[in-house]
Amino acid sequence: MSKENRAGIADVAARAGVSITTVSHVLSGRRPVSDKTKAKVLRVVQELDYRPDPSARGLRTGRSEAVALVVSDVTNPFYPQMAAGLQDVLQPQGFLISICSVRENSEDLDAALRHLLDRKVDGVVLASLTAQERHYAAITDAGASLVRLSGELDPRFGDIVRADDTGGMADAVTHVLERGNRRIGFVNGDPDTAPGRLRLAGYERALRDFGVEFDESLVVSGPFTRAGGVEGAHALLALDPAPEALVCANDLIAVGALDAVRERGLSVPRDVAVTGFDDIEAASLLSPPLTTVHNPAREIGRTCARLILERLSEGPAQGAREVVLPQKLIVREST
Amino acid sequence: MSKENRAGIADVAARAGVSITTVSHVLSGRRPVSDKTKAKVLRVVQELDYRPDPSARGLRTGRSEAVALVVSDVTNPFYPQMAAGLQDVLQPQGFLISICSVRENSEDLDAALRHLLDRKVDGVVLASLTAQERHYAAITDAGASLVRLSGELDPRFGDIVRADDTGGMADAVTHVLERGNRRIGFVNGDPDTAPGRLRLAGYERALRDFGVEFDESLVVSGPFTRAGGVEGAHALLALDPAPEALVCANDLIAVGALDAVRERGLSVPRDVAVTGFDDIEAASLLSPPLTTVHNPAREIGRTCARLILERLSEGPAQGAREVVLPQKLIVREST
DNA sequence: CTGTTAGCGCGTTCAA
């Protein structure tokens, strides 16, 4: 039984010959302490391996040095990547990161937020798609910093961090144009979703900037799935003349496009170039490895963390900020 | 400013006309309370939307209703899957799950565990490969439950949960045998690692059980990578007669094997069958979709959670348990 | 079956 009771602030004070108050202030720096006693206290803190009890501190301060990441599905590889970014920044500062996966319905989210806010998390990164205003309000009302990954900017409801879907897609299309292709098909996902809309906009913008005229018949839509990609690609490849490249709205669609190209006995990239979007793990494992646009999930996580830290130190007085991070084109062998 | 102060236990007591103690015991059930007062208290709890403050409770009890998952790389898709399993079981019980990613060096792990134990986590699921005995001891000494994913069972150091690598590989080999193949190559990863050893054992066992004699020349080793798979597969396919199937020690190796088969102008599965192990996301996206063995990560997570809950309620008196979960063969189109 | 009381370990007034 190694039951050696952990040292408390009182032990430190006694051993250093000062009051509890002084120890507290040495550690928090919230009031001047003479260099001499400060040194002595710090030495004793070392000797006793003293660390303040987070529960006791939380009880007094209402803070917890913890940040929560609320997602709709931990299993989506985007989120762990974000979590890694949060850790990069927050772990060294002594913050704890809790990941909270919530089914996409608002009662679950209500419950999860209650739990988290009861525990006095200092910040919440909200990646749940079904979040409502009342959820935002619950978080900020509880005094926690909020960062969202989508939605409208509102000074009451924290900051927003997101990636530049339009710009990323424009880069992909530009790349394909620079490879000499002009007749470029676009296999979109659901055009009523934000990614569908923004990525299509990127496609159009790149064509315009390159002086290539937009041809409506080269754009097809479907679900963001492999099957959607197969169908969309077949439709475009049946055109006469067939497109020289298929730009896909996500990697799953691109996988399907690859299937379709193969089914027609054509070769990638010789006969037709294919690009994806997202850079899922599989992208580099396909044959040929897929040229795609990498969603900077980790960098998004880091940015969220920094915004939270800023709010924590500057107080809640400032307005809302929106940070848009560039997507990065990854050129592999499918173009 | 919706600053309405949260209701405390005292408010509940006052409104219900009982003592604070009684409220506490109604909620904890740790001593009998008359049905009448119990009902009244519960009603007031509802009305005031009272929830005990976790910090205050933690300060008193030394517990936190939180469990930590310590991993070496959040980004490895196995861990989020495990985390989801933990959530499945722990979230409904009101537990918070913290994921903690630690670089594979022991000082980082020391620091992370200190933080977690300071916060009085009730349990730790330790998936870090470099954990030492002193880390196990730190956890159990702090009174937290420990579950590990590998290593030797030791009554002092909590329970172990893992998947049956040997059985899973035996299933894969048996499946290939049942398809009529007899000359089966095995592309292993590093045979000095636990997976390398256990999976090779599964290969040998399946052959033996099927009455096929083991042929050493059909086994090659290399790294657990795509490149390793390319090289190993080429070596085996150069044999005369060539193997009818390539069983690979993980999916990355299988991707490489697929490359090699293609490079030789052969077709999968017509000329040669290929299997993987792990069932990474990419497995189903390859062409052909890969037959592989699914690591029951989520079920592992659930099991860890259950073991922790059991220890929490039964006290630390019991001995250590080891739970081995079956791997599941996923038959796709590469066989 | 119920209430009174004493801390848990810290941060923070207030006083010196």
Added chain:
DNA sequence: TTGAACGCGCTAACAG
């Protein structure tokens, strides 16, 4: 520049 003393909100002896 320093201390003494109070209380954050709760649980667990210890009475009754």
